[in-house]
Amino acid sequence: MTGTDTDQIQRVVSPSGVFAVHSAGAHVTQWETPEHGPLIFVSEKSGYGLGTPIRGGIPLCFPWFGAGASGGKSPKHGFARLVNWRLVSESENSIGDWTVSFALSNEDLSNEDPKATLFPHPFEAAYTTTFTATSLTASLEVTNRGTEPFTFEEALHTYFRVGDIRQTEITGLEGAAYLDKAASSPTAGDDPIYQEGPVTFNGEVDRIYSSRGTTTIIDKQNQRLIRIEKSHSKTTVVWNPWSELAKGMSDLGDDEWTQFVCVESANAGDSAVTLSPGATHTLRVTYTVTSA
Numbered sequence: 001m002t003g004t005d006t007d008q009i010q011r012v013v014s015p016s017g018v019f020a021v022h023s024a025g026a027h028v029t030q031w032e033t034p035e036h037g038p039l040i041f042v043s044e045k046s047g048y049g050l051g052t053p054i055r056g057g058i059p060l061c062f063p064w065f066g067a068g069a070s071g072g073k074s075p076k077h078g079f080a081r082l083v084n085w086r087l088v089s090e091s092e093n094s095i096g097d098w099t100v101s102f103a104l105s106n107e108d109l110s111n112e113d114p115k116a117t118l119f120p121h122p123f124e125a126a127y128t129t130t131f132t133a134t135s136l137t138a139s140l141e142v143t144n145r146g147t148e149p150f151t152f153e154e155a156l157h158t159y160f161r162v163g164d165i166r167q168t169e170i171t172g173l174e175g176a177a178y179l180d181k182a183a184s185s186p187t188a189g190d191d192p193i194y195q196e197g198p199v200t201f202n203g204e205v206d207r208i209y210s211s212r213g214t215t216t217i218i219d220k221q222n223q224r225l226i227r228i229e230k231s232h233s234k235t236t237v238v239w240n241p242w243s244e245l246a247k248g249m250s251d252l253g254d255d256e257w258t259q260f261v262c263v264e265s266a267n268a269g270d271s272a273v274t275l276s277p278g279a280t281h282t283l284r285v286t287y288t289v290t291s292a
């Protein structure tokens with residue numbers, strides 16, 4: 001069972017940095033290191049607490065992404081980011097690196113909860129994050145505890161802090177096919193487009209790439225690189241709302257859109273995961289920061 005009916009924050013200040021994860025959504029909100037400062041963006045206008053998606057950090061999207069592979073599902077991006085996860089363990093090592101683990105299962109959702117009917121499958125999810133002065137590793141493990149196969153989508157919808165999105169590029173997606181979901185983009189639609197060169201930003205970007213590969217965020221203003229290495233993830237989503245959309249978002253300051261890029265390690269759409277009874281799927285990501 002959830003154990004608490006309020007959001008509990010696990011936070012450490014250590015020689016490796018300052019790290020925080022909320023029980024609501026098992027949501028990472030802080031990864032700050034002595035050499036590089038804040039690496040994760042959270043909006044100053046974000047709401048917090050059960051049922052409120054945090055604008056920033058690492059939202060966990062599960063068991064569907066967006067409105068789901070076949071559309072029409074609500075809440076957007078699934079219910080995992082809205083509910084309390086159980087704290088399983090928390091430990092700091094001798095140099096100040098920190099590991100924290102949370103779990104969520106169908107039994108944590110009461111039978112009366114409409115969320116339980118949205119995904120009526122016996123599942124167990126385990127989410128572990130390890131923070132160091134130069135890296136953050138996150139792994140989301142989903143196990144089918146039932147007798148029938150089920151299909152789910154997932155994403156670590158990470159908001160990386162950048163000095164200025166207009167001076168930011170992403171490499172590693174060259175040649176990858178993507179669906180352009182940005183309403184304001186002339187190429188928006190359901191036909192695949194192929195990425196030419198690095199991803200650059202000069203307007204709204206909302207793209208779902210078919211890509212298992214490593215990507216790198218080049219943050220020119222902060223003179224740093226964040227390398228994103230992942231396993232068992234076939235989808236990479238890149239998002240920045242740009243100025244017009246940002247104005248309509250009540251939980252984002254008018255100029256805050258310049259300060260982040262979402263690079264999401266996911267399995268979504270055609271890459272949804274089907275799990276046999278008893279099987280486990282693990283999506284694992286490591287973010288490593290270096291000076292440019």
Ligand code: TA6
Nearest residue numbers: 053066076077157206237239264
């Ligand atoms: O992952 C990109 C996306 O699906 C965008 O379309 C954008 O809406 C973003 O997620 C944020 O979603 P949220 O529900 O957190 O406002």
